[in-house]
Amino acid sequence: MMAITSVQRTAVGALTIVAAALACTPAMAQKYPITDAQRSTAQQVSEKGIPVSELAPNAPDTYVVKRGDTLWDISKMYLKSPWRWPELWGMNLKALPNPHLIFPGQTLYLDKTDGYAKLRTTSTAGGSDTVRLSPRTRNDSVASLALPTLKTHLIAPFLVEPLVVDAATIEKAPRLVATPDQRVLMATGDRVYARSTEGGPKLSTQAGQPRSYRIFRDAIALKDPVTGEVLGYEARYLGNAELARSETTEETSDGKGNFKQEPVPATVDITANKEEIRAGDRMLPEPARGFKNYIPHEPQTNVNARVVSIYGSSPIAMAGQHQVVAINMGSAQGMEPGHVLTLLTQGDRVKDATADGNRDTIKLPSEHNGLAMVFLTFERVSYALLLEVRTGVRVGDRLVNPQ
Structure with missing residues (x-):
């Protein structure tokens, strides 16, 4: 000891x-x-x-x-x-x-x-x-x-799953094209083939080039619930892969003395999968790993954020405790890992059933609904873990400085 x-x-x-x-x-x-x-x-x-x-x-x-x-x-x-x-x-x-x-x-x-x-x-x-x-x-x-x-x-x-990129990054990302036995679905341990796209990065095993990749599908537009502006595209995480051989070209003959260069895709081994993987899914280099630790603290500027989406492969209407939400503020707006925020309900709109004559629509006050902590930031979007929740959290709910 x-x-x-x-x-x-x-x-x-x-x-x-x-x-x-x-x-x-x-x-x-x-x-x-x-x-x-x-x-x-x-x-x-x-x-x-x-x-x-x-x-x-x-x-x-x-x-x-x-x-x-x-x-x-x-x-x-x-x-x-x-x-x-x-x-x-x-x-x-x-x-x-x-x-x-x-x-x-x-x-x-x-x-x-x-x-x-x-x-x-x-x-x-x-x-x-x-x-x-x-x-x-x-x-x-x-x-x-x-x-x-x-x-x-x-x-x-969640530290390795959410990825927010622009549309061009997804469009230029290499894609899976086939398997040795032409199977439709792929999983951990399978060998698959992948190609880069025109204008995108080549798949190469040369020194200094990425060898580890994450596999994604269905880049979903994250829209600001207030302005409707697209803040970025959230790619759906499927699994991980390791590059085994570079993509290249091979000279082939048509049997009549004519030769041409045909593309030969890169060889990739799937090392982990969360969901089934298919041809057409995209690959992006895996970022440096490391569990980030941070100190819970209050933001130094005024925060008035909104929930953009509830993270997960299946759409749900409400999020509960220990689930993850995306919000419409990122590093460009001063968000950083460790920021603690208060969740507020939207305040339902209801008819005033007690009124005589015209029954006006009234908006109920927003109520304190718990706490969330930011743990991952992108330029215009952040992800937060719901630490304490009283009622379900919906898209459009507000997050403000802790109260």
Whole structure:
């Protein structure tokens, strides 16, 4: 067993982030973005803490972090507004220089003095906080033990599935054309053939060219529910493939002494599939993998977004808790992973049945309907996980700054 004290953790944290990048496989790599605004908030709060009135009613005086905890869990445990995690982190800036360096086995102490509260990793009686870690292999670094923001199984699949592109990108993407035995449906383990389109990128196994691809179908226009403007095209994720041989040409004869160059498609192996794959489906290079972690926080600008669509292969009218929705604001409008937003109902339109004479149509007020967290952004569209939902979420529902 080895022990890491709170004093040592700052140095260890910096080293383990570097070690994780060097030692982990691409799929295990983690990122720990901290914005200037978050750091500024933490600096301000760290001097005094937050008013005790801002604490959750049952915030514990001490808490031992357990395996399976998340930053969101702990934020909700201590704060009435869990998106104010930077302030909770700022309660003890020296002990928590990076909010992701909180480990299972660590004890958190809540210090309430003169109406203000701070969270510490050492008790007011002094001493150091010690975290016991079992020996690990090189690939299971200390950084990999840090708490994730959300339960990994809720969000990990969606980090690689949604893809928003423009129409030209889809039209120029290579397409699957055939199988060796001319089967109609393809799945994991099948070998298939693919061709690039005119003006599009060639499929090549040369160094520096992509070898891993994602397979898509049915690029659906994402339309702003307010303006009707097309914000981008969402491609339906089907699976993954690995390029085995480059596409090329071959000289052939017609048996009469005439020769011509005929195209020979690239050879592709399907490595995973979520749905059945068919000829005509498109391929796009797989982006660099890595589970992004992030800090739940409030947007620094005013947000007035709308739900554009409910993510999934089958159309549904309403989304529930732990489902994913696309919204009509992206990185160009300041959206970033970790932004927490309040969901509002649209407010139904009904006839005033109590009125005499003409029964006017009235619009009922929008109501608070839960919380969502942005986890993936494109230029004009973002995807958000529905964290808490009271009633079903529909296309056109609003998302605003947390309330």
